[in-house]
Amino acid sequence: MIRFEKVTKIYPGSQAAAVNDIDLEVAEGEICVLIGPSGCGKTTLMRMVNRLIPVTSGSIYVNGKNIMSLDVIELRCSIGYVIQQIGLFPHMTVSDNIATVPKLLKWDKRRIQARVDELLNLVQLDPVIFRHRYPRELSGGQAQRIGVARAMATDPPVMLMDEPFGAIDPINREVLQDEFLSIQEKIRKTIVFVTHDIHEAIKMGNKIALLNAGRLVQFGTPEALLTSPVNQFVKDFVGADRALKRLDLLKVQDAMLKNPVRCYDTDEVQAVHQYMKEKELNYLLVCDSQDHLLGYVNHRDIIDHYGKIGDRVKPMTLTVSPKRNLKEALSKMLSYDIGILVVVDDNKLVGILNTMTLAAVVGQTYDEQGGRWGKITAGGRIL
Amino acid sequence: MEIWQFFMQNWQQTLELTRQHAWIVSISVIIAMATGVPIGIWITFNEEAAETILYIAGIIMTIPSIALFGIMIPFLSIFGHGIGTVPAVVALVLYSQLPIIRNTYAAIKSVDPNIIDAGIGMGMTRWQVLGKVQLPMALSVIFAGLRVAVVMSIGIGAIAAYIGAGGLGRFIFMGINQTYGAMIISGAIAVSLLAIAADILFGYIENRLVSKGLRS
Numbered sequence: 271m272i273r274f275e276k277v278t279k280i281y282p283g284s285q286a287a288a289v290n291d292i293d294l295e296v297a298e299g300e301i302c303v304l305i306g307p308s309g310c311g312k313t314t315l316m317r318m319v320n321r322l323i324p325v326t327s328g329s330i331y332v333n334g335k336n337i338m339s340l341d342v343i344e345l346r347c348s349i350g351y352v353i354q355q356i357g358l359f360p361h362m363t364v365s366d367n368i369a370t371v372p373k374l375l376k377w378d379k380r381r382i383q384a385r386v387d388e389l390l391n392l393v394q395l396d397p398v399i400f401r402h403r404y405p406r407e408l409s410g411g412q413a414q415r416i417g418v419a420r421a422m423a424t425d426p427p428v429m430l431m432d433e434p435f436g437a438i439d440p441i442n443r444e445v446l447q448d449e450f451l452s453i454q455e456k457i458r459k460t461i462v463f464v465t466h467d468i469h470e471a472i473k474m475g476n477k478i479a480l481l482n483a484g485r486l487v488q489f490g491t492p493e494a495l496l497t498s499p500v501n502q503f504v505k506d507f508v509g510a511d512r513a514l515k516r517l518d519l520l521k522v523q524d525a526m527l528k529n530p531v532r533c534y535d536t537d538e539v540q541a542v543h544q545y546m547k548e549k550e551l552n553y554l555l556v557c558d559s560q561d562h563l564l565g566y567v568n569h570r571d572i573i574d575h576y577g578k579i580g581d582r583v584k585p586m587t588l589t590v591s592p593k594r595n596l597k598e599a600l601s602k603m604l605s606y607d608i609g610i611l612v613v614v615d616d617n618k619l620v621g622i623l624n625t626m627t628l629a630a631v632v633g634q635t636y637d638e639q640g641g642r643w644g645k646i647t648a649g650g651r652i653l
Numbered sequence: 654m655e656i657w658q659f660f661m662q663n664w665q666q667t668l669e670l671t672r673q674h675a676w677i678v679s680i681s682v683i684i685a686m687a688t689g690v691p692i693g694i695w696i697t698f699n700e701e702a703a704e705t706i707l708y709i710a711g712i713i714m715t716i717p718s719i720a721l722f723g724i725m726i727p728f729l730s731i732f733g734h735g736i737g738t739v740p741a742v743v744a745l746v747l748y749s750q751l752p753i754i755r756n757t758y759a760a761i762k763s764v765d766p767n768i769i770d771a772g773i774g775m776g777m778t779r780w781q782v783l784g785k786v787q788l789p790m791a792l793s794v795i796f797a798g799l800r801v802a803v804v805m806s807i808g809i810g811a812i813a814a815y816i817g818a819g820g821l822g823r824f825i826f827m828g829i830n831q832t833y834g835a836m837i838i839s840g841a842i843a844v845s846l847l848a849i850a851a852d853i854l855f856g857y858i859e860n861r862l863v864s865k866g867l868r869s
């Protein structure tokens with residue numbers, strides 16, 4: 271969808287190339303993250319796509335067409351553009367900001383208005399409240415959402431995003447990233463996404479292109495960068511805690527224990543108790559006939575009781591969705607000091623996650639140091 | 654009391670001189686705006702010209718008004734307009750250039766380059782960025798320049814009576830000649846009231862034109 275061929279950029283008056291002989295292909299519907307140390311040429315590479323910066327040599331193709339053969343205004347109108355500083359027009363309302371490109375393309379008023387409302391809904395802002403606001407009346411996160419909505423106004427197949435969440439505090443950044451990923455799941459744009467945050471790269475990228483001093487060092491999936499860095503630079507860049515970063519990459523559903531044991535609200539208490547005693551279980555999950563999670567029962571609480579399990583069940587407040595990443599799950603487990611997290615999808619019990627399963631997933635690929643030792647178990651003195 | 658008496662006896666003439674005064678200033682400021690704003694915009698594209706033009710406009714500002722009138726008499730006499738309204742208007746236009754050009758230039762220049770980058774990146778032409786982004790954002794500072802020009806012109810316009818341009822300056826000069834205090838003070842008060850009224854009017858127009866999004 272976007273292809274860079276031997277692209278080089280030398281700024282006038284400078285000897286070193288800011289972008290040096292880069293070949294790169296961004297597949298349709300994918301997010302390609304450009305990452306690297308400050309000054310490595312990420313922004314330069316990105317801004318050459320919509321011709322904000324002219325290439326010195328080499329060519330760039332968008333949708334099979336050489337960008338130089340296209341009308342520059344048409345090209346830019348067909349590429350969504352988001353920058354870190356957001357660049358909302360302060361004298362225009364949210365609605366007029368979003369309508370910038372549709373207006374340039376002379377859409378009729380009704381169509382513009384409908385589109386604005388649709389986009390506001392997409393970025394989770396109520397059109398009735400936000401349509402007529404001015405940028406100064408928005409929080410940083412809201413403004414960045416509008417920036418994204420504005421870039422998507424004409425539904426361009428390609429989007430360029432230069433550190434779009436860079437100026438947002440870490441907590442809200444996570445929220446915006448998640449939101450954007452769920453939007454991307456629907457709209458499937460081809461996106462060039464610049465960041466210098468390796469966590470963000472791993473989370474957002476289908477592919478990551480790691481640049482250094484204008485050159486492409488490694489291009490591949492986040493998984494590939496983490497598990498098989500091509501050289502020391504990549505290793506250092508992704509960081510010594512690559513194993514932990516992998517938690518960003520994996521979803522709960524990749525690591526959970528599927529189909530965990532459970533009982534049903536219609537089961538007899540004593541039968542369940544018997545089962546728990548045999549299996550040495552202190553706790554057991556309880557579902558209804560549709561496998562919706564109702565909660566759990568504690569072994570001690572049901573010892574002397576009769577009747578149905580449904581009457582003894584305690585609610586389970588802390589659960590996780592299978593779509594979340596493992597880092598979030600682990601951080602939940604650590605902050606609530608629990609050894610097990612129940613995985614629930616649309617209220618349905620689908621699995622459980624415990625520290626053992628987490629460690630297993632991380633350990634699988636990261637046995638460089640620990641692996642040769644074999645599995646060390648508990649037990650104290652052995653001889 | 655004496656002033657009030659003077660005014661009651663001469664209200665028709667006062668109104669007539671005020672009208673003359675306002676007219677000279679209006680014509681001047683309209684011409685000054687029609688020249689100063691485009692020049693201010695143009696020099697944002699041309700840094701060398703910007704320096705020269707702002708320098709010249711700055712020098713003109715420093716010439717005392719009486720001297721400027723004096724300098725112009727021989728030039729404009731060639732066209733038969735050595736004294737009267739024409740030299741007054743020419744002088745006011747010249748004086749107004751600095752605040753108008755400078756404010757236009759500075760306001761357009763001060764628009765955040767990232768906002769311009771966003772506009773260009775989304776497919777706006779240079780002219781669209783100017784018309785839809787930079788000018789609307791610069792409007793309030795340009796207006797501030799116009800206000801300065803108007804208020805200043807009303808003041809200097811009083812001196813133009815000296816070269817026969819009419820206006821409220823007549824009261825002041827006649828009053829000085831006749832050592833008629835009430836007349837001098839009436840003239841001065843009328844000039845001040847006119848300036849205040851113009852300032853309020855411009856404030857009102859500015860409020861209507863400048864986007865609510867730019868108010869802090």
Ligand SMILES: Nc1ncnc2c1ncn2[C@@H]1O[C@H](COP(=O)(O)OP(=O)(O)OP(=O)(O)O)[C@@H](O)[C@H]1O
Pocket residue numbers: 281282284288306307308309310311312313314315466
């Ligand atoms: N307009 C310019 N003129 C000259 N040199 C430039 C210009 N813009 C960028 N450079 C240089 O080109 C190199 C690449 O800059 P670029 O902005 O692409 O880096 P970046 O990877 O986006 O960095 P950052 O993470 O700091 O945003 C840098 O060495 C920079 O100094």
Ligand SMILES: [Mg+2]
Pocket residue numbers: 312313314
């Ligand atoms: Mg950059």
